[in-house]
Amino acid sequence: MLKDVTLGQFFPGNTPIHRLDPRTKLLFVVAYITALFLAKWFVSYGVVLAFLLTVIALSRISPKVIARSVKPLLFIILLTAFLNLFYTPGEPILQVWIFRVSKEGIVSAVLMMLRITMLVVGTFMLTYTTSPIALTDGLESLLSPLKRLHFPVHELSMMMCIALRFIPTLIEETDKIMAAQKARGADFESGNLIRRAKALIPILVPLFITAFRRADELATAMEARCYHGGDGRTKMNVLRFHRCDGAAAVVGMALLTAVIVLRRFGL
Amino acid sequence: MNMASAIEVKDLQFSYEEQEQGQHIVFDGLSVRIGQGEFVAVLGHNGCGKSTLAKQFNAILLPGGGSVTVYGMDTQDESLLLKIRQHVGMVFQNPDNQIVSNIVEEDVAFAPENLGVESAEIRERVDRALRTVGMYDYRTHAPQLLSGGQKQRIAIAGVIAMRPKCIVLDEPTAMLDPQGRREVLDTVEKLNREEHITVILITHHMDEAARAGRVIAMSEGKIIADGTPKEVFRQAELLRRVGLAVPQTEELMLLLRANGIDVPADTLTVQECAQALRDAMRRLDPNDPEEKTIDAHHRDPESDACLQPADAV
Ligand SMILES: Nc1ncnc2c1ncn2[C@@H]1O[C@H](COP(=O)(O)OP(=O)(O)O)[C@@H](O)[C@H]1O
Ligand SMILES: [Mg+2]
Numbered sequence: 001m002l003k004d005v006t007l008g009q010f011f012p013g014n015t016p017i018h019r020l021d022p023r024t025k026l027l028f029v030v031a032y033i034t035a036l037f038l039a040k041w042f043v044s045y046g047v048v049l050a051f052l053l054t055v056i057a058l059s060r061i062s063p064k065v066i067a068r069s070v071k072p073l074l075f076i077i078l079l080t081a082f083l084n085l086f087y088t089p090g091e092p093i094l095q096v097w098i099f100r101v102s103k104e105g106i107v108s109a110v111l112m113m114l115r116i117t118m119l120v121v122g123t124f125m126l127t128y129t130t131s132p133i134a135l136t137d138g139l140e141s142l143l144s145p146l147k148r149l150h151f152p153v154h155e156l157s158m159m160m161c162i163a164l165r166f167i168p169t170l171i172e173e174t175d176k177i178m179a180a181q182k183a184r185g186a187d188f189e190s191g192n193l194i195r196r197a198k199a200l201i202p203i204l205v206p207l208f209i210t211a212f213r214r215a216d217e218l219a220t221a222m223e224a225r226c227y228h229g230g231d232g233r234t235k236m237n238v239l240r241f242h243r244c245d246g247a248a249a250v251v252g253m254a255l256l257t258a259v260i261v262l263r264r265f266g267l
Numbered sequence: 268m269n270m271a272s273a274i275e276v277k278d279l280q281f282s283y284e285e286q287e288q289g290q291h292i293v294f295d296g297l298s299v300r301i302g303q304g305e306f307v308a309v310l311g312h313n314g315c316g317k318s319t320l321a322k323q324f325n326a327i328l329l330p331g332g333g334s335v336t337v338y339g340m341d342t343q344d345e346s347l348l349l350k351i352r353q354h355v356g357m358v359f360q361n362p363d364n365q366i367v368s369n370i371v372e373e374d375v376a377f378a379p380e381n382l383g384v385e386s387a388e389i390r391e392r393v394d395r396a397l398r399t400v401g402m403y404d405y406r407t408h409a410p411q412l413l414s415g416g417q418k419q420r421i422a423i424a425g426v427i428a429m430r431p432k433c434i435v436l437d438e439p440t441a442m443l444d445p446q447g448r449r450e451v452l453d454t455v456e457k458l459n460r461e462e463h464i465t466v467i468l469i470t471h472h473m474d475e476a477a478r479a480g481r482v483i484a485m486s487e488g489k490i491i492a493d494g495t496p497k498e499v500f501r502q503a504e505l506l507r508r509v510g511l512a513v514p515q516t517e518e519l520m521l522l523l524r525a526n527g528i529d530v531p532a533d534t535l536t537v538q539e540c541a542q543a544l545r546d547a548m549r550r551l552d553p554n555d556p557e558e559k560t561i562d563a564h565h566r567d568p569e570s571d572a573c574l575q576p577a578d579a580v
Pocket of ligand 1: 283284312313319
């Protein structure tokens with residue numbers, strides 16, 4: 001059941017999107033999210049969507065994978081759409097009992113659904129096409145000016161890197177523990193919310209204990225391999241901007257500009 | 268043997284601080300010397316202090332008394348810490364808990380990156396280390412999708428990318444299946460033979476210890492036997508008393524001898540054992556029923572499982 005979680009998963013490949021510098025991609029995602037929030041009407045959404053679809057096509061990530069990543073969020077997306085549908089003031093065109101649906105409601109519900117889905121898919125495209133290592137390297141590099149303010153940039157990126165490394169391991173472990181508890185008659189699916197939450201305790205306790213043991217062993221193994229913080233550390237793969245990064249920057253700027261201009265015209 | 272010293276432990280004292288019972292004394296005066304290029308297996312039952320000793324070799328733990336000298340460097344000298352750890356690499360039992368990265372080659376690069384090696388040279392070291400352990404084709408894979416034996420070989424590559432002179436492996440095969448065990452052992456043997464790296468292999472498997480050039484048997488923080496595998500395993504009584512079993516082949520030979528059949532007492536490999544049995548049979552009447560009862564006596568499932576991989580070779 002937990003196998004469906006694809007958060008933070010990376011699909012290796014050798015497409016132009018994969019080859020982009022992680023810093024470019026990170027800044028790009030920021031531009032993309034800004035554009036998405038500035039988008040006002042279907043035309044702007046269309047532009048952003050066209051752009052997103054191009055990225056997906058270029059990256060050769062299968063639509064099935066993308067659909068799978070949206071699935072866990074379906075409930076939130078539908079709930080937001082539902083609230084927008086009924087609570088947007090406007091001229092009612094349909095009334096069922098106390099529920100009133102307006103034309104504005106329909107529009108804002110559709111736009112909201114589009115916005116959240118595109119937001120999720122867009123950020124997932126970043127993790128799908130960028131190895132976690134590259135991603136943390138990129139973040140470390142982008143945040144490195146903060147080092148001067150004694151912000152622990154290296155430590156943060158190391159922590160992220162390890163967290164990403166252990167997500168699949170811990171998920172697998174959770175599955176194993178759940179199976180073991182089910183075999184002893186544990187029931188996770190019935191009862192009210194409190195009962196279900198209580199049923200999780202026998203899963204969380206062993207999970208935390210093994211996680212702490214793992215952390216302890218990992219720390220020893222890292223020390224044995226001469227880890228001593230970020231000082232004097234080098235990298236095998238040094239980040240370098242290439243020509244396609246320049247191109248991507250231009251595209252990103254264009255996207256943002258287009259959405260801002262369209263916004264002025266109320267599109 | 269008069270080779271240069273890799274590790275010298277002199278009168279080592281060590282105890283763990285414990286909250287309730289005060290101190291737990293692990294070593295009270297242990298001395299041992301390991302020469303450069305040796306392949307040493309360390310045996311001992313659980314809790315006798317093998318891991319604690321291993322952690323002394325690269326200054327993860329420091330002596331409470333006495334000294335540990337690694338390639339002429341005192342482990343208590345803090346300024347030499349990185350140099351000591353670079354000289355003595357360590358591989359642990361659980362491969363999952365020593366791999367830091369989501370990509371094989373990035374993980375192998377971890378140690379040289381920590382040492383501040385230049386990028387181009389890291390690349391070269393990583394490629395070479397991966398080729399040495401036979402995992403070059405997997406360099407862009409995710410470690411969690413590999414088998415246990417493959418993961419452990421990645422961990423070994425991660426250590427040899429530091430260019431160590433010595434590798435300490437703390438029960439590296441304990442969580443592996445027979446196939447994985449063989450992969451790891453072959454790799455370790457190759458490192459010792461071809462790269463002349465000193466290998467200290469802590470293990471529970473007698474057949475693995477039998478492949479080493481020297482076996483050290485420990486009990487309660489003391490060394491109780493130290494010598495070539497043949498010399499050590501001949502002392503079956505002593506080993507059994509401290510909860511160590513001798514290799515299956517050795518045990519068979521000792522039982523045969525106890526039953527008055529003339530076979531050599533120091534056969535370690537299955538081939539040697541088979542040869543000795545054939546010689547003994549030839550000397551006896553081939554139709555002698557006694558021979559068969561002894562044979563049947565030894566057919567417990569575990570020994571069968573142990574012998575299978577070697578038979579297949
Ligand atoms: N971190 C620790 N704190 C306290 N006691 C420990 C610790 N690690 C090991 N010990 C104790 O030290 C003894 C030796 O342990 P260890 O070196 O791990 O043995 P081995 O590896 O031979 O099984 C054991 O009795 C163990 O309980
Ligand atoms: Mg141990």
